[in-house]
Amino acid sequence: MNKVVANAEEALRGIADNMTLMVGGFGLCGIPENSINALVKSGVKGLTCISNNAGVDDFGLGLLLQTKQIRKMISSYVGENAEFERQMLSGELEVELIPQGTLAERCRAGGAGIPAFFTPAGYGTEVAAGKETREFHGKMYVMEEWLRADFALVKAWKGDRLGNLVYKRTARNFNPMMAMAGTVTVAEVEHLVEPGEVDPDEVHTPGIFVQRIFQGSNYEKRIEQRTVRKR
Amino acid sequence: MALTKEQMAQRIARELKDGWYVNLGIGIPTLVANYIPAGISVELQSENGILGMGPFPFEGEEDADLINAGKQTVTLKDGAAIFDSATSFAMIRGQHVQLTVLGAMEVNDSGDIANWKIPGKMVKGMGGAMDLVASADNIIVCMLHTNKAGESKLLKQCTLPLTGVGCVKKIVSDLGVFDVTPEGFRLLERAPGVSVEEIKAKTEGRLVVEGLVPEMQV
Numbered sequence: 001m002n003k004v005v006a007n008a009e010e011a012l013r014g015i016a017d018n019m020t021l022m023v024g025g026f027g028l029c030g031i032p033e034n035s036i037n038a039l040v041k042s043g044v045k046g047l048t049c050i051s052n053n054a055g056v057d058d059f060g061l062g063l064l065l066q067t068k069q070i071r072k073m074i075s076s077y078v079g080e081n082a083e084f085e086r087q088m089l090s091g092e093l094e095v096e097l098i099p100q101g102t103l104a105e106r107c108r109a110g111g112a113g114i115p116a117f118f119t120p121a122g123y124g125t126e127v128a129a130g131k132e133t134r135e136f137h138g139k140m141y142v143m144e145e146w147l148r149a150d151f152a153l154v155k156a157w158k159g160d161r162l163g164n165l166v167y168k169r170t171a172r173n174f175n176p177m178m179a180m181a182g183t184v185t186v187a188e189v190e191h192l193v194e195p196g197e198v199d200p201d202e203v204h205t206p207g208i209f210v211q212r213i214f215q216g217s218n219y220e221k222r223i224e225q226r227t228v229r230k231r
Numbered sequence: 232m233a234l235t236k237e238q239m240a241q242r243i244a245r246e247l248k249d250g251w252y253v254n255l256g257i258g259i260p261t262l263v264a265n266y267i268p269a270g271i272s273v274e275l276q277s278e279n280g281i282l283g284m285g286p287f288p289f290e291g292e293e294d295a296d297l298i299n300a301g302k303q304t305v306t307l308k309d310g311a312a313i314f315d316s317a318t319s320f321a322m323i324r325g326q327h328v329q330l331t332v333l334g335a336m337e338v339n340d341s342g343d344i345a346n347w348k349i350p351g352k353m354v355k356g357m358g359g360a361m362d363l364v365a366s367a368d369n370i371i372v373c374m375l376h377t378n379k380a381g382e383s384k385l386l387k388q389c390t391l392p393l394t395g396v397g398c399v400k401k402i403v404s405d406l407g408v409f410d411v412t413p414e415g416f417r418l419l420e421r422a423p424g425v426s427v428e429e430i431k432a433k434t435e436g437r438l439v440v441e442g443l444v445p446e447m448q449v
Contacts, residue, residue: 026279026316027302029295052316079355080302088354097347097354100278101320101362108317119324120365124343124396127361157296169296169313170280176315204315221295227303228290 003163003213004192008038011186011212015039015151018046018071022107022147022178023061024154027053027080027224030171031060034188034216035153040067048072050147052103052174054084059222065093074147076100080224099127102144104177110146111180111209118143152182155216156205159189160196163210164203172204179209188216233405234422238449239373241266243332243403246371247273254278254323254363256333257301259373263332274308276328278319278359283311300359320359324366331367333360335374335399337389340415340436342399344372345391357394364395376404376433383435385409385416406430408447414439420447 005011012035015021021039025031036055039047040063047070054073055062064070065083072094078084087093098106099121109117118141122128132143154175157168165187167175179185187205192215234242240262247253247267254276255261264286267273275284277299284299285306293304307313322328337345344364347357364370377383385402402409407430408420415437418430421444431438 026300027298029279029298029302075356077356077358085354089351095354097356099357099361100316100359101324104316104320119362121324121362123365125361125393127357169294169307170277170298171296172313172315173279174316177317223293223295223298223304224302225298225304226293227287227305228293229287231289 002161003207003210004161005212005214007214008034008188009041011035011188011214012038012042012151014184015042015044017044019044019150020048020050022149022152022182023049023051024173024175024178025051025053025060026170026173028055028060028222030155030167030173030175031055032153032155032188033219035186036060036063039064039069043069045069046071048074050074050107050149052076052100054078054081056080056224057083059220068092072096074098074103076103104174106144106147107174107177107181110148111177114146116143116145147181149178149182150184152178152185154179154185154187156187156189158191158193158198159187159210159213160193160198160207161213162195163187163207163213164198165189165205165210166198166202167204176205179205184211185209186211187213189213190216190219232422232424234449237262239403239405241449242408242447243371243373244268246401247271247330249273251329252276252282252327253330253332254328256331256360258334260332260334261301276322277305278316278323280314280316280319281305281307281311283308285311320362323359323362326366326368328367330369330371331363332371332373333363335372335384337384337386337391338372338374338399338402339386339389340411342397342411343389344394344399345389346394348392350392360394364398370399371401371403372399373403376406383433385434385436387436406433412439417441418444420445422447423449
């Protein structure tokens with residue numbers, strides 16, 4: 001078994017207009033930089049992107065907003081992106097905002113074959129509008145459905161030819177659940193290694209969830225809020 | 232005098248109990264970490280996937296792969312743990328986190344909170360706030376008592392889209408400390424030099440004042 005492809009362009013083969021994509025990362029941390037750049041070059045449009053955030057104006061998913069390749073965003077927080085706000089308020093971009101924990105669990109559910117679940121998040125708010133609610137043990141919950149995607153684009157620190165992935169620090173975030181929920185999951189890694197070089201006890205995403213893997217390059221890893229203390 | 236941001240954070244820090252896991256929201260709540268009382272040990276949870284979050288890094292030691300939920304560079308304490316977002320919210324929804332501290336644009340006297348959207352003007356999204364307020368047993372809201380126009384933010388009814396319903400237990404504003412009770416906001420402490428009359432005048436929601444209300448020690 002060999003899931004290795006040469007580069008992002010090859011890894012994204014089959015992505016077409018109007019598809020639904022999951023894109024890993026939290027803010028700019030742990031985003032699949034190479035895959036996003038290749039998406040911009042590919043020119044595919046009408047995309048629905050499921051991602052916790054929408055990047056910033058000139059980096060991450062913000063690049064795909066600048067080129068108007070995204071038709072709809074499904075996110076929990078989009079406050080760092082002026083172009084996003086402009087497109088949303090003008091109605092050019094469709095936006096569905098959902099609670100962060102619900103977003104994570106909907107991706108997990110999609111990958112785990114659980115079509116819906118109940119969560120207390122959003123009960124009594126506009127997030128629950130039109131959704132089934134039910135009482136369990138004296139508390140009210142909202143039914144939320146799974147999310148699945150034609151492609152899931154994730155970023156890991158290390159991965160082997162079989163697609164076993166290890167993430168680094170908080171660059172893990174949404175990547176493991178999204179890897180589970182993609183019909184085709186593309187993983188880009190900083191270090192592509194041979195089977196046996198990842199300790200089985202330390203695998204975060206087992207290779208079964210990954211269809212294509214490639215060695216990424218030129219990671220910028222931009223920091224959104226550089227915050228330091230005095231020595 | 233109304234409390235400064237630092238004094239509000241300091242006052243909230245006195246609510247911490249030894250052994251708690253605590254989630255601090257963005258803004259003033261983050262400052263609470265600077266005032267954890269001596270002899271009390273708490274672990275900070277950040278919903279992007281950290282338990283045991285440490286202070287900001289020294290200059291030159293920032294790691295782009297290690298940020299908090301406010302996207303700030305942070306460090307890890309010894310004994311920290313890293314996990315994915317689904318596990319993080321399992322901790323939150325599963326009520327394994329003992330205290331949540333977050334900011335608000337409005338609260339009402341039955342404990343509703345609004346902090347994620349101003350229709351037609353500002354839409355940043357709720358992030359993890361809806362999951363946090365729907366689940367935590369213990370929620371402290373840290374907020375300014377009035378808006379820039381001087382109007383009360385402690386209301387009978389919230390006017391903005393809600394983040395959660397009937398969930399706020401305690402409020403630390405720049406003017407005082409309040410419990411949210413079935414009878415309304417119960418005034419527990421006043422900021423130094425702030426009178427009960429001033430608080431009454433600046434609180435639109437139902438306010439309960441019983442006996443002499445002590446002045447806060449800061």
